Amino acid sequence: MSQATILDTIVTHKRQEIASRRELVPTKLLETSLYFNSQPLSLRKYLLREGGSGLIAEFKRKSPSKGWINQYAPVERTTLGYMQAGAAALSVLTDTEFFGGKNEDLTTARRFNFCPILRKDFVVDEYQILEAKSIGADAVLLIAAVLTPQEIDSLGRLARSLGLEVLLEVHDGEELARSINADAVNLIGVNNRNLHDFSLSLDTSMALAEAIPNEFVKVSESGISTAAAIGQLREVGFRGFLLGEAFMRHARPERACAALVQEIAALPKIESVVA
């Protein structure tokens, strides 16, 4: 199945899910969550921290392209381990049907961690932004491929009004050009995974780097596994690196993360590479 098709399938399923979730937990109830009044952490700041790894370490059990990646790693040990290893931030998949995650994974990660947490899901409705806030997320992902510019604007502004940061994901220059919106978005992520055949190429990030204005923190997503790749991406201006499978395919994902953080520390300092 091509990813254009899988995205449609996921979004259709998501809309049904939201409808039933809304009945169970209406917006008013979400707003009574303890997290609703708490101040989120800034993903931007943590990614730009001097001497930091820039890693956004993802907790991902499975995916449509890979099937099961890791069914057994516990969310507590893994996410706390990621943070101890030196990840700048966490990403937690909350989609159940396609990625094997759940909202409770994020809430669990929240209880064990004090770094920013990105809620990774397919956001198509304002309800999900309020939900992200209620479960303790600091940032949300908006995927340009499934949203109109108007939707990006309204969803992003709502998130910003709650103090959440917004990572906008794009796949190509056309998506970037039509979706870019400094009032609704703080960070821009380039997904290296091809929409049609699931193939991965860091060239996608390399090619788009320059087209992303510097007011956005640039994040490269998917298919990254080496410090050498991160070094190259840094040179063209990326400051965030979202890795899932490279960690999760190990029985102890946090150890793989620690090893990579060590290698990143040996890379040339950012000041010297961005002349």
Ligand SMILES: O=P(O)(O)OC[C@@H](O)[C@@H](O)c1c[nH]c2ccccc12
């Ligand atoms: O496991 P990888 O190849 O390191 O990729 C991580 C992350 O980029 C990927 O999970 C992802 C990027 N954008 C998404 C949108 C929805 C779900 C998942 C994703």
